[in-house]
Amino acid sequence: MSNSQATGKIRKRALSERAKQTRERVFDAAETIFATRGFDGATIRDIAAAAGEPVGTIHHHGGGKEALFNTVVARRAETLSQARLAALEAAGASKPMDLRSVLSAFIRPLFDLVEEDPRWQNYAKLVAFVSVDDRWTEIAAQHFDPTAQKFMEELQCLLPKLSRQRIAEGFVFTVSAMLALVTSERRISALGEGTSHTASVDHLVTFCAAGFGD
């Protein structure tokens, strides 16, 4: 009754600052370990060690291995979607909207986030694992399909001659190429030391735009 939380969930007591820090440390560690070894290769004890917390804490905050995995995937999904949709809207505001700018609005936000916080690199690797394992199609669909739909509609408007099928295929090619680029630290030689990924990202956008038919 005297609960001041308005988020639907009944939480009788707010998280202390310490607890919030612990929680984030747990999620960050889980993200790193899941990104490195995948879901099955990761162990709660690995995550605990990476977080510098005892095993019990991982379960306390994570609610079990699978729940923890879901949480970690979900944690950054909304931010990414928002960034993409914002970029799409920004692109539509200035110009009459062209193919490159639509693809750019989908691709660039991820690389921008990676640049401003390296934890996003782990997240990208995690998403790559998710995308390859049929077991996670449902959670992938839940978090990424709405935005993907929006972008595919935009592409369909821009390229009315292409069938829905071809738009979908082209989009899959684009997404997989994007994940390959963002997760390749050594896959593509010499990504440059201090130099940002900008040139490679430009290339990716150009490559996909051309693929869709310039």
Added chain:
Amino acid sequence: MSNSQATGKIRKRALSERAKQTRERVFDAAETIFATRGFDGATIRDIAAAAGEPVGTIHHHGGGKEALFNTVVARRAETLSQARLAALEAAGASKPMDLRSVLSAFIRPLFDLVEEDPRWQNYAKLVAFVSVDDRWTEIAAQHFDPTAQKFMEELQCLLPKLSRQRIAEGFVFTVSAMLALVTSERRISALGEGTSHTASVDHLVTFCAAGFGD
């Protein structure tokens, strides 16, 4: 001394027909399970059940989980490389060689193999798992890099204006898009029932050729 095997390995006795069948059943089962659940998600007992053999047999023929994984990845790698190089040579023989035919020579053989033997679909999924996990970069490099190098050289000849870096990136985009297509049974809706993947494969080749600069 009386050994008639000439393969370097000393095998005192040839494999019986039954043993060869068992061995292949074990490898096929391992391929299926590894392709479905990844290396860590797969268990020897799952593989044994899929092969209809007792656990001991899996170790007898596989030589341990990691060795089995390596064997299964290696088993079809040579065939695939040979098919690609043969296709590349065939393409060079007739025409003066163009971008589409080089990419075609890399991409098509895999889909042809999938069509003539569905086990290749599992193999492709397995390779997708390998490509996403840093743990297997070495075995991926061992089996696929030589052929990749050859194709990249060919692309470099055809597109002398592009830097080595861009060729490499474009090739990574191509490979990842190819793996996405071959492993997507549901990722792209309605791949058609009886209809072969031909149209989609054509699209992939067109997409990548355009990406490289038409």
Added chain:
DNA sequence: AATTAGATTGAACAAGTGTTCATTCTAAGG
């Protein structure tokens, strides 16, 4: 300041893991 929900801790547990091994069976080599 008192209360107590919730965070923290690590020992313990049951289930599952890869692997080993002694035994029995099969068929290749002579």
Added chain:
DNA sequence: CCTTAGAATGAACACTTGTTCAATCTAATT
């Protein structure tokens, strides 16, 4: 035909796994 290398079998082992839990500590709420 024998001989025996290797295949087949499944029980057993040592270890790791995710999870639980009772005890203790911390700090938000009253």
